[in-house]
Amino acid sequence: MKRRIVFQSARIFDGESETLRASGNVVVEDGRISEISERPPIGDDEVVDCGGRVLMPGLIDAHVHVYAAGLNIVRVVQSPVSYLAHFAARFLSASLNRGFTTLRDVGGADIGLALAIKDGLLDTVPRLFYGGRFLSQTGGHGDFRPGDHALETGHYCGCSYHADQLAVIADGADAVRKAVREELRRGASHIKIMGSGGVASPTDPLDRCQYSDEEIRAAVEEADRAGCYVAAHCHPKEAVRRAAALGVKSIEHATLIDQPTADYVAVKGAFTVPTMAILVGLLEEGEKLGLPPVSMEKLKRIGDSAFSTLEIMKRAGVRMGFGTDLLGSLHVRQSTEFTLRAQVLPAIDVLRSACAVNAELLGQTGKLGCIREGAIADILVVDGNPLQDISVLGSGGDRLSIIMKEGRFHKRTI
Numbered sequence: 001m002k003r004r005i006v007f008q009s010a011r012i013f014d015g016e017s018e019t020l021r022a023s024g025n026v027v028v029e030d031g032r033i034s035e036i037s038e039r040p041p042i043g044d045d046e047v048v049d050c051g052g053r054v055l056m057p058g059l060i061d062a063h064v065h066v067y068a069a070g071l072n073i074v075r076v077v078q079s080p081v082s083y084l085a086h087f088a089a090r091f092l093s094a095s096l097n098r099g100f101t102t103l104r105d106v107g108g109a110d111i112g113l114a115l116a117i118k119d120g121l122l123d124t125v126p127r128l129f130y131g132g133r134f135l136s137q138t139g140g141h142g143d144f145r146p147g148d149h150a151l152e153t154g155h156y157c158g159c160s161y162h163a164d165q166l167a168v169i170a171d172g173a174d175a176v177r178k179a180v181r182e183e184l185r186r187g188a189s190h191i192k193i194m195g196s197g198g199v200a201s202p203t204d205p206l207d208r209c210q211y212s213d214e215e216i217r218a219a220v221e222e223a224d225r226a227g228c229y230v231a232a233h234c235h236p237k238e239a240v241r242r243a244a245a246l247g248v249k250s251i252e253h254a255t256l257i258d259q260p261t262a263d264y265v266a267v268k269g270a271f272t273v274p275t276m277a278i279l280v281g282l283l284e285e286g287e288k289l290g291l292p293p294v295s296m297e298k299l300k301r302i303g304d305s306a307f308s309t310l311e312i313m314k315r316a317g318v319r320m321g322f323g324t325d326l327l328g329s330l331h332v333r334q335s336t337e338f339t340l341r342a343q344v345l346p347a348i349d350v351l352r353s354a355c356a357v358n359a360e361l362l363g364q365t366g367k368l369g370c371i372r373e374g375a376i377a378d379i380l381v382v383d384g385n386p387l388q389d390i391s392v393l394g395s396g397g398d399r400l401s402i403i404m405k406e407g408r409f410h411k412r413t414i
Contacts, residue, residue, distance in 0.1 A: 004029050005407070006041040007379070010050035013387065015057045015355035015370040018348050020387065026055060028377040031407035036373055050381050051414065053401060056351075057369050058101025058378030059393070060358035061334065063252055063273050063323025066091045066128075067108035067165060070328040071282070071291040073144045073200045077164040084165060088113055091331050092125035098335050098397040101378040101405045102127050102368055104323075104358075106192045106231055106252060107134035107142075108166045114187060124410050129362055131231065132183035133168045134192035135176060135219065140210045141198035141233055142167035173218040176211075180222040189362075190250070191223045195232035196239035199282070199298045200291075200327075206298045207236045207256070213246060220247040231273075235302060237261040244268040250361060252323070255279075255302045257309050262316035271361050272318050275325035276340040279306050281333045289328065310344045321361050322353035332396070338386075339394035347390040377407040381414070 005028040012021035027035040027045075041047050069087035070076050076084070088109070095103060109130035116122050136142025144167070163169070170179040180191050195211060197204035204210065216232070223230045224247070231250035232243040237258050243251050244265045251265065254272040265272060283303050287296055313320055324337050341350045359369030367376050381402035384392035392399040403411040 002030065004034070004041075004045045005048065006045045007048045007050055007055055007381070008041070009052060010055035010381065011052065011385070012036075012371055013054055013056040013351070014372060015359070016352055018387075020054065020385070026371065026379070028379070028404070028407050031377055033371065033373055033375045033377050036371070048381075048402070048412075048414065050401075053414075054382045054385050055371065056380050056382060056386070057355045057371055057375075058380055058403070058405060059099045059354045060102040060104070060322065060362070060369055061095065061100050061324055061354070062104040062106075062250075062321045062358045062361055063275050063325045064091070064095075064103050064105050065108050065166070065325070065327065066103070066105050066113070068327040071200075071286060071289045071330070073166070073327075074146065074202070074292075077144050077166055079165075081165060084108075085113065085116075089122055089125070092122065092128070094331060095334060096124060096126050096403065096405065096410055099380050099393065099400050099403055100126055100334065101403070102358075102362070103129070104190075104362060105130040106190075107131065111186045124405075126405070129189045130187070131190045131192045132186055132188040133163060133166060134194060134233070135168050135170055135179050136194040137210050137215070138169055138171050139203050140169075141194040141196065141201045141204055143169055143203065144201055145203075147203045173214045176215045176218045177222050180219050184222070184226050184228070188228070190228050190231055191219055192231045192233070192252075193219050195234040195243050195248070196236055197298075198233060198235065199295050199302075202292065202294055206301060209236070209239045209242060213242070216243070216246045216248070240265065240272075244270045250321070253325075254309060254313070255306050257312060259312050259316065262309075262313045262318055265313075266316045266318045270318075271321050271357070272313055273321040273323040273361075274306075274310060274313070274341075275323045275337075276306060276310075277333050277337040278325040278327065278330065279303055280336070280340060281326060281330040285330065289330070307340075307344050310341060314345060314349065319357055319360070320349070320353050321358045322350070335394045335396045338390045342390045347387055350390060351386060377404060379404040
């Protein structure tokens with residue numbers, strides 16, 4: 001019989017409440033939280049004295065690309081898969097060191113990586129919800145071929161279908177349906193589509209919508225039939241509103257949203273996943289790290305307005321998830337999303353985004369992102385109170401005394 005692990009003398013942030021629970025023992029058995037009570041440890045329980053530190057759920061990052069090994073995506077999609085897999089292993093391990101026990105990959109991660117984690121080939125990494133390759137129209141945000149590249153006939157068929165390690169290019173409702181079914185066949189937990197232009201792609205205007213209504217409906221219908229959902233990359237307000245209207249559940253970035261659009265998204269019940277860390281990271285380091293000039297020009301157009309949209313979405317009551325979208329070596333900035341958002345949002349809102357809201361987005365309410373009986377034992381013990389000073393989570397894991405994933409210690413310094 002495995003010994004129980006009992007955390008005592010901790011102040012508890014449950015993933016949602018505005019105040020800390022001042023006392024209570026958190027008992028872990030067989031990878032789950034079996035009990036939260038005032039009862040003292042018994043028998044041969046393993047006792048962890050938290051010394052008044054804050055105990056909270058493991059963090060969830062709902063927007064990552066673990067195969068995005070660099071800022072020049074044209075080069076990334078031409079890289080050997082073996083190289084990308086080694087980069088992903090480092091990304092995953094570093095994320096867990098920063099307290100992220102769960103990641104949602106919205107473009108790139110695949111069944112091979114999932115199986116490697118499941119079979120223990122990659123140990124001590126976060127659990128991974130992956131959407132497979134994202135879907136893009138020809139010339140859209142997922143089409144990373146420079147405009148002067150000739151048609152590569154070896155990669156196309158008569159249905160205008162092209163794929164690389166990160167993206168599938170599918171035009172027309174039938175091609176979109178087939179692409180969705182293929183990613184679901186390969187175990188995707190959600191489907192990602194490109195609903196507007198973006199920064200990293202070389203040929204598409206940032207502020208223009210992509211995919212027709214018919215194509216987006218096809219993706220949503222196929223995902224819904226399979227019991228999952230669609231996430232859509234959207235920068236301009238027109239793309240955000242259209243995605244919400246057509247049944248998209250998770251709207252990524254929403255960087256140029258306005259108040260009427262945010263109000264509409266809230267009414268439709270969609271989530272948004274803003275990504276501040278990548279915007280700041282690219283503005284500060286993108287040119288040095290090889291982001292192409294055309295992408296830098298796009299980036300400068302949205303950098304100034306991004307933070308004001310957080311306030312807009314809060315006023316509207318939009319459910320905002322927590323995502324970072326960091327590429328290449330910028331993944332070391334993952335924890336900065338906390339302090340960046342806290343410039344305009346209360347700490348509790350940022351914490352909920354990385355815990356309860358993201359758990360709801362993933363369909364894991366009561367299992368992840370919370371400290372409650374029956375939940376998976378993803379637990380952090382923090383030196384400091386993130387409700388008062390969120391920078392304790394923004395320092396890359398340095399202020400974490402304990403990182404536990406599914407009942408197993410990954411880090412323990414007390």
